[in-house]
Amino acid sequence: MNPIDFAAGNYRYVPSVFQYSAGAAALPGYHVERVMFRNPVPLKEGFARIAGLIQGAGRPLTSFCACELRSPAPFDDAGFKAFNEVYVGTLAEWGIYDPATRANPVARSNVCPEIGGPPEPSFHAFSYIAEGDAGVPQFVISGSGEAREGAGPYAERIVRLNDTSPQGLREKGVFVLEQMEKRMAAFGHGWPDTTAAQVYCVHDIHPFLADEIVRRGAARCGLSWHYNRPPVVGLDYEMDCRSVAVERSL
Template structure:
């Protein structure tokens, strides 16, 4: 079992971890790089499997989405443990106290699906607070799972990385000046790059990058920021007017490698 050495804290601000190993999710056919109780850092499918990402044509409130995901996996003959990623949209950023309360029913659902490994989540996750047309309640827009691979090539998922430091505090807290926004963005780029490295990948292996921010980020495409990721920029970057889920955060970054992406009706 591979060993990775790193420091990482989840948004609960209650744990700094080091020297963690990849967790085997044998029923779900993927390996997990631990990150915390609310989300893992990333996942890699087992040999002969790949990640499928499903966009919901109409978003579902979180509780309804759980039932939809369970039924979808059952319909395609995959176990609940194959579920490996969830992307949520929240009405507004949460305080740390609200974040703790928000996560309790989520933890309960993961335990039901046998996707909590001790204190660690086995699922990648992002929670985004849209600045334009946010949902009235927390909703799921996308989820991912593993299936037997249909072609060669590696896929992977990472959780979204916000501009929240290992101490649980936002980078450049309270500051949205041009210099602070560059600092926040640089932090997310470096942290995602570090996670890719721990999984055995590099930016060049990503097929999709997404960036979430509201305030302007000067020189965003220059080599000091997004230009540093290299050739994936040729495929473009999905940019959203949105914030991370924790109040005080201003930038979030996602990266993944996907070969199959579906759009599924929910009604």
């Protein structure tokens, strides 16, 4: 997990899969600003609004560094790939995603609200790089579910597939906590540097993970729990985290 500089956006990123990076961090002299929509905005409209907001702030579209998506229901593997191909199309137009190398510096999370979800994939929030050093770490770590890295079907890579027992959920949660730590460590950071962390799960996993979260230091950083499902069929648990200087809602 060696970060790569994305000079056009004034940030660096940890490479992952074609649809997103493992995380993005502002370069010296810059900071992260996060904007949350009060209501989910459909993908196409969301990209248009995001472009207007970034350019209105005097920043290039390449400063788009992270987003949080909401989908109506978990995808199967083929559906998820098809959605991602559409998603990265706009990033290619913005000069962020490279179709030739399939390199994508943008961090991302994508979950499915169990109650009151959007009728189509939508933006919940996004982050971009703004000028000015915040004096503290500035990063956004992509959401991770309990799936091991690899190119095979998700069902072959999911930790304790379909196991929602207390021990199964605990093992899933520990795996994801460790993924967050590996991604932050790639930038030289850890839980003490974070300003917020979000957990997504429809199972009552907190009692089985509370001690692990406290022991690792994740509880100190504005941890919040959300009744959402991960974006792919078979996954039960997802988490993301960030250290952001400016957050606002529209």
